[in-house]
Amino acid sequence: MTSEVVAAAPVPVPGRAQRVRELAEDLRGLRGALIPILHAVQEEFGYVDQPDVAVIADVLNLAVAEVHGVVTFYKDFRRTAAGRTTVAICQAEACRSVGAVELAEHARRTVGCGFGETTHDGRITLEEIYCFGNCALGPAVQVAGRLHGRVTASRLDALLGESR
């Protein structure tokens, strides 16, 4: 089933450009500073906004296109805010061998959105992940940063209920 998905509207954060510049300047001395800077921006704001890209490029003396290229290469870097709770379900082979594909189908039905999408009430973002390294205790699911093993459909429902 496909659901109507509305990306959460970006909430303008006052002084965001200034803060992004500070984060970038703090880390610019690292070797290969761009990815640590992008992690720092995402950690603080939840996603990397397009205007951030130009600020970071300016601090690192890179072309905007180079920074854009890096942001879009890596799945971790979000371009919009996630829902209040991110639910990531492993879809790799080991978890597939114990029902991760069926679990994902259950999650899509229950939550009402697909992988890479956020429910329209902004409550849950569903993600597919390829391996948390919990391959002997699958299916593995991460809810709000916390890893869970041997997650059945009913266990997932309980976890989703707790995140309400």
Added chain:
Amino acid sequence: MKVYVPRDSAACSVGADEVAERIAASSQGRDVEVVRTGSRGMLWLEPLVEVETAAGRIGYGPLAPEDVDGLIAGGMLDGAGASLGLVEELPWMKRQQRLTFERVGVVDPLSTVDYVAHGGMAGLRAALALSPAEVVETVVDSGLRGRGGAGFPTGIKWRTVLNAQADLKFVCCNADEGDSGTYADRMLIEGDPFTLIEGMTIAAYAVGAAEGYVYLRSEYPDAVATLKDAIGHARDEGWLGPDILGSGFGFDLHVRVGAGAYICGEETSMLESLEGKRGMVRAKPPIPALEGLFGRPTVVNNVLSLATIPTILAHGAAAYAAYGTGRSLGTSVFQLGGNVARGGIVETAFGITLGELVNDFGGGTSSGLPVRAVQVGGPLGAYLPVEQFDLPMDYEAFAAAGAMVGHGGIVVFDETVDMAAMARFAFEFCAAESCGKCTPCRVGAVRGVETVDRIVAGENLQQNLVLLEDLCELMTDGSLCAMGGLTPMPVRSAVRHFGEDFRA
């Protein structure tokens, strides 16, 4: 009195934190210290609690928080009651030869005192008493081969870096353990991070490197936190820094967190990512040993390769090479996962058979249905049927069988698995994760998905099977790196061993 509860993320995924809290709450008034350790790797027994007694550590597991009060009432804190017995005497542990994983699950991962008390730093002290070239030759003589999957002799790589002339060299640890079914890197970093730090420091001394980087995947947040803490402790102890153990040798280590790209487990892509770029694969030559990170000579080794270095230096090359078989010397850390009754870490000498691992250690499937297929060596490894369970775990024996040992991950599937769907998934995954630099991988993976779909639909079956084989050959021969080059391995093995699944 000490009670040990794992803090490993797999153990915590099934409730180890809650069990630890309950033990602390329920044992008030008694002199109980709850020590958080790594996991022993008997993951089906997690949360596994161990109680220190005069005879050794007595195990209890798997425990739920609500089991704790009853067990304590039954004398758990004195090692009595419904226990598993001495953990070291359990058949699963007793049949292993733990060298790399010697301390994992035993020590508090962030205690430098524990580390030294359990033999830590002996390898680095031994290395610093040798010349760098002697350290390199010790590693060559040990027969250690890259545990990340490629199996290249570690010492030979180091020798190349040692002999390269440069003002700055690097040691990089590839901890981007993205392969499904592999989790030993994570468990080692969460359970015994000082071993990795010590191994990297020895590598740096051996090749003349001043800086090291651990590229650790973002999917492993607990490992990131543990390793960062451990590096801080190591600096405080003088195990890292400008004058390591008073030797005058200086080396420092940094963690870089990945950003969700599977391809960054490929060494040149990882180097690009460490440089802050898109993780695009580089053509080789030049090899990273000569032109690696920022164009400087660079050692790139897997976590397990580096974490095995301290035991080799502490006990000598011959002691390590005494394990194993043929050209696969030493021990390997196998990881049982997927649909397996007893999943976990099995460190043994090379040469143990696939069947011994899956049946004797693993106990068959967790579903109770017969085993149909096992995938060895991650998503790019072959699917093997039970008829091949007598294959010894050995780089050359696996290569001869059209398979690979890889990073030692073994994923078990029961008879309900649809192997055509798994072959399709191999291509899907490659299409999603390809860096896009070379055509065979970028386009071939997409064509592969389409071709499998036509085969499963019964469309021109014979012609499409020929086309699939042709595509696999082209990807194998024409791809720039192992991503496109090895994606055909699971596909071809699925067709070869489970052909009936492709004939709808």
